[in-house]
Amino acid sequence: MTGYRTPARLFHWIVALLVLATIPAGQIMIQDGLSRSVQNALFIFHKNVGVVILLVVLARLAYRQVVPPPPLPLSVPEWQRRVAGLTHAALYGLLIFMAVTGYLRVRAGGFPIEALDALGLPTFVPRSEALEAWAKAAHWWGRIALVAVIALHVAAAAWHGLVRRDGVMARIWPPVAR
Incomplete structure (x- = not known):
């Protein structure tokens, strides 16, 4: 079975640890x-x-366009393939959603984002109590959805890695000496 290439694995584990x-x-x-x-x-x-x-998520998505992920093994049922695809799409979408709503909440509230401010980037968002309140609520609900999808993702990884032992988990696991 072929696994993900090293850059994809690094993107995955960097995002996982940071999240x-x-x-x-x-x-x-x-x-x-x-x-x-x-x-x-x-x-x-x-x-x-x-x-x-x-x-890192945007870099990973760009990388996926150039280097598509390896196919799942034939032993994985079609319904699990569909759920895996939807789960990955939800993870990417929610990670971007969380970043955007976090940005909107902070900037609309008039607060700094130190890394962006140090680069001299403009805020792009005017102060707005209404936008801040909406973004704060959206970020809170997005967190619940993200945690749920992460739990599903981890449960599926554990199922494939510990129960089925079908090599699915090994595709993304960091390449270490065995």
């Missing part, structure tokens, strides 16, 4: 009782890692 870091940071940063310095550090981390996630 797994930003989700709890995003949840913790909005809790009551945090010191202002901890809350500020978490907000800065969450916003700027969100920018990195968006850039």
Whole structure:
């Protein structure tokens, strides 16, 4: 069975690790009782890692256009192929949605995104309480959808890697000495 090439694997695992870091940071940063310095550090981390996630996801999508993913093994039923395709599309769509709604929420609220500000990029979004409120709600609901789709993705990976042992998980697993 052929696996993903190294760049695709790197894109996958970089995004996975960054998302797994930003989700709890995003949840913790909005809790009551945090010191202002901890809350500020978490907000800065969450916003700027969100920018990195968006850039890596866009690079991965561009890479997929040039180097398509390897086909699933013939042992994978057609319905699972369809679910896998829909799940991957949902993951990409939700990751982009989260970055865009996060950006809109922050910029419409008049807050900085330090990495973009350091590059001298304009904000592109005027201050707007209505847009900020909409983006905040959309980002919150998007988080729930993203966590659900990630859970489905991880469950399917575990099913293929631990139960079926059909090589599907090995296609994306980091290439390490065995």
